[in-house]
Amino acid sequence: MDLFNAFLDFVVPPASLVMLAFAWPTLCFVNTCEWIYDTYFNPSDMEDKVVIITGASSGIGEQIAYEYAKRRAKLVLVARRESRLRGIGENARLLGANHVLIIAADVVKEEECRRFVNETVRIYGRVDHLVNAASLGHTFYFEEATDTSVFPILLDINFWGNVYPTYVALPHLRRSNGRIVVNASVENWLPLPRMSLYSAAKAALINFYETLRLEVKDEVDITIATHGWIGTEMTGGKFLLEEGAEMQWKEEREVNASGGAVEEFARMIVSGACRGDSYVKYPSWYDIFLLYRVFAPNVLKWTFSFLFTTKGVRRTSLMGTGRPLLEGPPQKKLLMAPSTSATTSGTSSPTTSPSRKQPMKME
C-alpha cells in the first residue's frame, strides 16, 4: 500500500498540473461566457430585496451597504456603534435604498443575532442576503501576548460572529433561496506574521462555509470574498474591542499597509453576489500562492523569512502594556448626517426613501 501511495505521490501531482495546463484555456473561456451571461442577461434584481449587513459601521461593510443601496434594496445595518450606523443609514437612503433599518447589536452574542434577524423578518417579512463583515484585526506576534483573554475575543468576532448570524438567518434564507456573503481573507492560504489568530479564524471560516455550501446545496448560495489589504479602519491600524471603541497603538500605525480602494472592492463583492458568483477575489493573482503552498512551500517560507525579518525591527506589544491610545487621521467618509432612518436598540421601524439626493463626501 505504501508503495502504491508513493507511486501516486510521484505521478498524480505532475500529471494533474499538465492536465490543468491544457484545460486552463477552455475553463477560462467557459467562465468568461458564464460571466457575460450572468452580468448582462441574468443579473439578480435587488430592488426591494432584504439585505442584512453586519459590520456595516465602517470599512467594507459600510461600502457594501452603499452598493446594495444603489440597487434599491431594503437594508438592515448591524454593528455596535449605533451613531455611525445612523449616518451610514442616511447615506444609504440618499443613494437609493428603499428602506433602512439600523440595529445596534453584538454579533458574537447569539441572542442579539436572533434579535436582529427576527426584527428584520417582523418588519420586512423576509431575508434575501446576509452579508457578514464584522471583524477584528490584530498585528502582534503571538508570543508577545501577555493577556490571553484577548485570544477568544479574536476568534469570537472573526469566526463565531459569522456563524451565529448565519445559523439564525438560515431558515429564512432557505425560504427566499437567498445568499450568504462571507468576507474572508487571502490570509487563509497566505498567512502573514503578526496575524496568527486572525488567519486561523479566517481559515476556519472558509472551511465552515465550504462545508455549509455542500449542506445547503441549491437552496442557499454562498459567495466567499477573499481579499488582501484594503484601506479600512482595520488596515489603518484600528482594533475594535468590546464597546466598538477604536484602539490604535502607535506601533500599529507604523505598519506599512497599502491596498486597493475599499469602494471598488465592495462594488466587486456586491456585483459578484448579485451575479451568483461563488467567489470574489481581489486581487485574484494571490491564488498562485496556494499553488506554491501545496507544491513548493519552502519557496514561500524563504520569501517570507526574507521579507519579514525581525532583526532590528521593534516588536509590537498590543496587550497588557498599558500604552496610551492614539487616534489616527480621519478617513474620507460620506457625510454622516443626522438620520431619519429607523433605529433598533430596543424598538424599530423602517423608513422609506424620499427623493434621492447626492450624498456629500467629506474629510
Ligand SMILES: NC(=O)c1ccc[n+]([C@@H]2O[C@H](COP(=O)([O-])OP(=O)(O)OC[C@H]3O[C@@H](n4cnc5c(N)ncnc54)[C@H](OP(=O)(O)O)[C@@H]3O)[C@@H](O)[C@H]2O)c1
Ligand atoms: N481591510 C482589509 O484589508 C481586509 C483584508 C482581508 C479581509 N478583510 C475582511 O473584510 C471584512 C471587513 O473588514 P474591514 O477592513 O472593513 O473592517 P473594519 O473597518 O475594521 O470594520 C469592522 C466592522 O465590524 C464591526 N464589528 C466588530 N466587532 C463587532 C461585534 N462584536 N458585533 C458587531 N459588529 C462588530 C465594527 O463595527 P462596531 O465596532 O461598530 O461594532 C465594524 O463595522 C472583515 O471580515 C475582514 O476580516 C479585510
